[in-house]
Amino acid sequence: MRQSVRVKTLKIDDRDVGAREDQTLLEVCRENGIFIPALCHLDGLTPVGACRLCLVEVKGQRRLLPACVTRVEEGMEVNTATERLKKYRRQILELFFSERNHICSVCVSNGHCELQSLAQQLGVDHVHFPYRYPRLPVDASHDRFVIDHNRCILCTRCVRVCDEIEGAHTWDVMGRGINARVITDLNKPWGESESCTSCGKCVHVCPTGALVEKGRSVAEMAKRRQFLPYLTLMREGKQ
Amino acid sequence: MSLSDEARQKIQEIAARYPRRISATIPALYVAQAEYGGWLPKEAMVEVAEELDVPPSHVFGVATFYTLFYKEPVGKHVVQLCTNLACMLCGAETLQQHLERKFNIKINGSIRDGTTADGTFTVLPVECLAACGGAPCMIVDTEYYENLTIEKVDKILTQIATQPTVFFKP
Ligand code: FES
Ligand code: FES
Numbered sequence: 001m002r003q004s005v006r007v008k009t010l011k012i013d014d015r016d017v018g019a020r021e022d023q024t025l026l027e028v029c030r031e032n033g034i035f036i037p038a039l040c041h042l043d044g045l046t047p048v049g050a051c052r053l054c055l056v057e058v059k060g061q062r063r064l065l066p067a068c069v070t071r072v073e074e075g076m077e078v079n080t081a082t083e084r085l086k087k088y089r090r091q092i093l094e095l096f097f098s099e100r101n102h103i104c105s106v107c108v109s110n111g112h113c114e115l116q117s118l119a120q121q122l123g124v125d126h127v128h129f130p131y132r133y134p135r136l137p138v139d140a141s142h143d144r145f146v147i148d149h150n151r152c153i154l155c156t157r158c159v160r161v162c163d164e165i166e167g168a169h170t171w172d173v174m175g176r177g178i179n180a181r182v183i184t185d186l187n188k189p190w191g192e193s194e195s196c197t198s199c200g201k202c203v204h205v206c207p208t209g210a211l212v213e214k215g216r217s218v219a220e221m222a223k224r225r226q227f228l229p230y231l232t233l234m235r236e237g238k239q
Numbered sequence: 240m241s242l243s244d245e246a247r248q249k250i251q252e253i254a255a256r257y258p259r260r261i262s263a264t265i266p267a268l269y270v271a272q273a274e275y276g277g278w279l280p281k282e283a284m285v286e287v288a289e290e291l292d293v294p295p296s297h298v299f300g301v302a303t304f305y306t307l308f309y310k311e312p313v314g315k316h317v318v319q320l321c322t323n324l325a326c327m328l329c330g331a332e333t334l335q336q337h338l339e340r341k342f343n344i345k346i347n348g349s350i351r352d353g354t355t356a357d358g359t360f361t362v363l364p365v366e367c368l369a370a371c372g373g374a375p376c377m378i379v380d381t382e383y384y385e386n387l388t389i390e391k392v393d394k395i396l397t398q399i400a401t402q403p404t405v406f407f408k409p
Contacts, residue, residue: 163294172296174303186281186299195294 025067044232109209141191152210158202266409273406325371
């Protein structure tokens with residue numbers, strides 16, 4: 001028998017909206033056509049609240065709350081697009097750009113990159129932080145795929161899709177802070193990984209040009225996400 | 240080298256305490272680190288992953304995140320010298336310079352630079368040890384030493400040099 005779902009009503013950007021009690025603010029906003037930028041979130045994967053792009057203002061809360069991991073509450077009053085939030089979002093994007101080497105013009109994902117398109121959408125025309133230009137490796141040891149750490153923003157979508165959906169858990173994150181990096185197995189070359197099933201899900205959930213298919217030239221790497229809603233359904237059905 | 244049966248059993252015991260075996264990663268790594276003489280070579284991480292039946296990438300991620308898991312061989316005794324604010328104000332800098340000169344090492348966080356030529360000590364700078372009331376302070380192996388002076392540090396280290404290593408065991 002279907003359990004009855006409780007409904008909560010709340011205000012988002014001065015609009016009254018209804019939501020199921022188990023929904024997050026991000027889900028409700030998306031259902032209602034309210035735009036909230038998000039890079040680490042991907043429907044079907046466990047939310048981790050890592051990128052902080054989805055921060056919103058909730059009345060009565062001094063802190064900003066990440067919409068992707070905040071559940072709706074009765075009577076909540078949420079603002080998603082104040083000047084302060086817009087400024088912070090731009091700064092977060094700028095920090096991503098300054099942290100590694102995101103050179104769109106020579107990137108295989110140019111034109112198909114979530115980081116790039118969010119920056120365009122939110123009006124990031126300058127990066128006000130000094131670029132770090134780290135020296136990071138590109139691992140092309142896998143037959144079909146490449147990982148370019150220069151483009152990685154550590155959203156951990158690859159880690160989660162590999163663990164939660166493929167069940168291989170080839171990917172993880174090593175180190176901490178500025179030295180953190182995604183790894184395959186014991187930080188071995190990807191091509192030598194014993195657990196990788198070469199399914200390619202990590203490549204297609206990656207928001208940037210960090211995980212790509214081999215043999216793509218500049219701007220050729222569009223990601224295919226058609227499989228995700230299906231997997232989400234399967235997963236929810238199981239729960 | 241590989242984990243002893245005793246260590247493996249210990250890891251199994253620890254894992255049984257948690258609803259999910261993956262939760263035992265940190266204590267299991269401590270068991271392995273003690274077995275391997277105070278540091279974690281990759282083989283040790285593989286063994287921990289096998290013993291817990293969790294992905295090796297996860298174990299590697301945890302081991303590299305936490306600074307108390309050493310990824311290179313350390314000296315017989317690890318000295319964690321607090322160089323954070325309270326200790327710094329109370330003279331940690333003098334202690335640091337003293338030890339650098341005395342042992343001809345560099346206390347900069349690198350295990351290689353911080354290890355004495357005879358391999359007796361590895362001295363590492365650490366952030367607040369949560370013993371600011373006894374600043375300046377240090378931990379040698381698993382023991383806290385507080386209100387340090389140059390004389391006190393010299394005495395403590397001379398004494399410990401000949402004693403066996405004490406490993407943290409969960
Ligand atoms: S989408 Fe919410 S923190 Fe990244
Ligand atoms: S600053 Fe050294 S213990 Fe807190």
